[in-house]
Amino acid sequence: MTEEAGGTRPTMADVARAAGISTALVSIVMRGVPGASEATRKRVLKIADEMGYVPDQRARKLRQSSSRLLGVTFELQQPFHGDLVEQIYAAAARRGYDVTLSAVAPSREESTAVGALLRERCEAAILLGSRLGTEELARLARRGPTLLVARHTDVPGVGVVRGDDKAGVALAVDHLAALGHRHIAHIDGAGAPGSSDRRLGFLEAMGRHGLQDSAEVLAGGLTESAGAQGMRYLLARETPPTAVVAFNDRCATGVLDVLGREGHAVPGEISVVGYDDSRLAKFPHVQMTTVSQDAARLAEAAVSGALDLVAGREASESVFAPHLVERATTGPAPGHP
Amino acid sequence: MTEEAGGTRPTMADVARAAGISTALVSIVMRGVPGASEATRKRVLKIADEMGYVPDQRARKLRQSSSRLLGVTFELQQPFHGDLVEQIYAAAARRGYDVTLSAVAPSREESTAVGALLRERCEAAILLGSRLGTEELARLARRGPTLLVARHTDVPGVGVVRGDDKAGVALAVDHLAALGHRHIAHIDGAGAPGSSDRRLGFLEAMGRHGLQDSAEVLAGGLTESAGAQGMRYLLARETPPTAVVAFNDRCATGVLDVLGREGHAVPGEISVVGYDDSRLAKFPHVQMTTVSQDAARLAEAAVSGALDLVAGREASESVFAPHLVERATTGPAPGHP
DNA sequence: ATGGAGGACTAGTACGTTCTAGTCACGGCA
DNA sequence: TGCCGTGACTAGAACGTACTAGTCCTCCAT
Structure with a gap:
């Protein structure tokens, strides 16, 4: 409670002095490498702890070659x-x-x-x-x-x-297609990293299922609001899609939020797939289908x-x-x- | 493209040598302190940039007293x-x-x-x-x-x-009471920092409005799932509260999510207040009433x-x-x- | 001419470590 | 007895920078 003299933290030299040994030996003990007797090791560790000594990472890294x-x-x-x-x-x-x-x-x-x-x-x-x-x-x-x-x-x-962003979105599309969805929209990541691949993956996969004509891509983003905005836009259509592939989980969260708010059943009316399998997707109350990047x-x-x-x-x-x-x-x- | 010899990054000494001056002068230039002529300053900066020299924060902080x-x-x-x-x-x-x-x-x-x-x-x-x-x-x-x-x-x-956690929650309760709510629940932060104050603030404020008998406190947490779980529990009641004060915005997000999912209008049927005014509350599609901590x-x-x-x-x-x-x-x- | 004053620059030390190259004592073995 | 290996320990030089205390040199006022 009283040992904090002057505000300067104790250094290896202080510990060495208190223990009556050289700084090199203190260094050996603090690093836990062989070269000190068991007795000294215990004693030094005890003294260091009492003094509140903590090795200086700066000096340490500076000295080490790597x-x-x-x-x-x-x-x-x-x-x-x-x-x-x-x-x-x-x-x-x-x-x-x-x-x-x-x-x-x-x-x-x-x-x-x-x-x-x-x-x-x-x-x-x-x-x-x-x-x-x-x-x-x-x-x-x-x-x-x-x-x-x-x-x-x-x-x-x-x-x-x-x-593999292309493959990931393709997995989502395959899954939805297998569930009978035809009209699927993709709310993309706008200029975000990976978004062009995901867009491409979406279109290719839709094409593979012969759904290129009902494929729809919306400019989105990687936030909840981007997803919400996109979904609201889609719902304003006369025939909204029955499934949405969002750029990421955050975006999908926005989508889900709007759907809930507007009273659309998920997945009864509309299915939603996220991307990342982040903690957002795993919540017990959300249980979002998503593409995991592990x-x-x-x-x-x-x-x-x-x-x-x-x-x-x-x-x-x-x-x-x-x-x-x-x-x-x-x-x-x-x-x- | 070729200057990365040996993998070791250039040091002040390298720059000094290349410029034909002392390291001290390089130091002066790099720190932008007075003591070097404009000409040298420019020259050193140019050489340093070409060599890809970046001052070593470790050594720097080590040397500086503070x-x-x-x-x-x-x-x-x-x-x-x-x-x-x-x-x-x-x-x-x-x-x-x-x-x-x-x-x-x-x-x-x-x-x-x-x-x-x-x-x-x-x-x-x-x-x-x-x-x-x-x-x-x-x-x-x-x-x-x-x-x-x-x-x-x-x-x-x-x-x-x-x-002021007590006062913050009280603000939320006052607001709800003014809107005519009588039956209000608080989903708290369990053992989280500040949660006991917020709990207390809730109960006191409810008492002040003569609502102590319809005040309800649920063990929650600071995640979406805690909020969702709490809300689901409340909805299972024969008479759910008409308003919920959540421990924080994340918790409130979970509450809102369940409400949306179960088809309850917000704020038509149930009002929700969050805490923190984090980015979660500010989303255009969420627009959460919340207590701001700035x-x-x-x-x-x-x-x-x-x-x-x-x-x-x-x-x-x-x-x-x-x-x-x-x-x-x-x-x-x-x-x- | 003389004496600063001040600007541009440098030598050398310190920061708190790690690491290399030792020293020293002790014990076992030929 | 002498030799050597080994375990415990130390002296001192880095690491890359900042900073103190200088050294020059030039310029200007006296």
Whole structure:
């Protein structure tokens, strides 16, 4: 209660002095590496704890040749990014790596976030759903190993880990078609990463089922409001679609919300499919049918991909096959057996 | 494209050598402080950029007496925390401070997150909606300046910035009572920070309106599912309440979702009030009546409070008066003029 | 001419660690 | 007895930067 003298935190030298040994030995103990007797080890640990000593990560990483630090940018308000970040923490820890976060938000641009990462000297940068332009991406890649999650790029040297967006949306369409739906709409992600692939996947799949004429694509976005707006627009038609494939779970949530509000039964009247299988889809009261990207697998691949880049291996693109998670927001088309 | 020799990033010494000057001068230029001629400044900046030199934040903070770094823990899946983090970035930047984030998630405990922060040697730790026990909090406070946001504590030395939870819920109840509602339920936050205050505020306000007998409190939580579950439970009653005050916006979202699904008009049949005024409440298709905590103000107070602690000033508790944001989920009680 | 004043620049140390290359004592073995 | 291996420990040099205390040099007022 009284040991906080001057406000400066105790350093290894303080601990060493208190224990009557060298700083090198304290270092050995704190790192838990062999080279100290069991007795000293116990004693030092005890003293350190009493003094409130905590190793300085800064000095530590500065000294170490490899910082064992991974930088991650993510969008503060994207639940799926939250899922990914959580899994990246775990995947990194498994390899003895630390993670430093840099958030993207309406008032904090991605370039700001990336700049902060760069200055942290992380060994690699993992960008979740980045919207960086080719130019900026290339510059970043020149600065250090860079890996994109959930977005494609042709910039050489940049690693990519993503789900197969075309295939994912196709799964959704196949599922709906099998349920007898003919008139299906897609509320897309506007300019968001992956949205052009999903749009294409939708149209191709619809074509495969001979439904190209009743396929409808709406400009959407990745927020609830985009989904809600799109759905309201669709409901204003004389014959609204019987099924909607949303760009992501957030968008689908908006769709579901409008449907509930306007008194349309889901899936009785209209079926809805989301994308991501984020926590939004899993809620017991939502039980959304969605296309799962398996955050854990993507995170694992992202971390190992990033470390491959660090090790000097060639940048590669890993594409994961998504799978459909059938829950309660899809059902037979009205009038279908 | 070819300058990345050996994989080691260029250092100040490299830039200095390339420019034929001392590292000290490079340092002066990079920091933008007076002491270099305009000509050198331009030249050094150009060379640094060409070499892809980025100052090492680690070494920098290590050297500086004060690290000008604020640590923040937040919950990855709590939209209101996202709002707060965004504003904290801004408030910190205004004072020339950096922010380091440490996320809390189901698979990443708060103590882990705090430990990571400690090792980063930030000048102060800001904990959003912490659930740390008194014991742990006290230990943390001994380690360094600590400030809690959106949660109260009696631990001495710990700063607190929060909204007036009792008053906030009272605002909601007053609003509903004025609209003629008599039978009002509160789905609370279970053990979450602030939930006991909100519960109390609810009961007191109901009492003030002479409605203590029709006041109902349900164990809830801070997720959509908690809200949904609570609402379903209420709807199973023979006479459900005509209004619901949810613990937070996420909880209210779950409530609204169930109501929509079960075909109950909002606010025609049942009114709903959230808490936080997070992005969930602001969506055009939701337009949730909610109690605003004004993230920007809380963030500003949190940052300045944390820096006060750093400056050695006494820990204090700042309580902000919340205000009601009337939107579209509340209306007159059924049968009320 | 002389004496600053101030601008441009540099040498060298400190920050808190890790790591390399030791030193020292002890014990076992030939 | 001498030799060597081993376990416990230490001295001191990095790591990349910021900062203090200078050193020059030029220019201007006296």
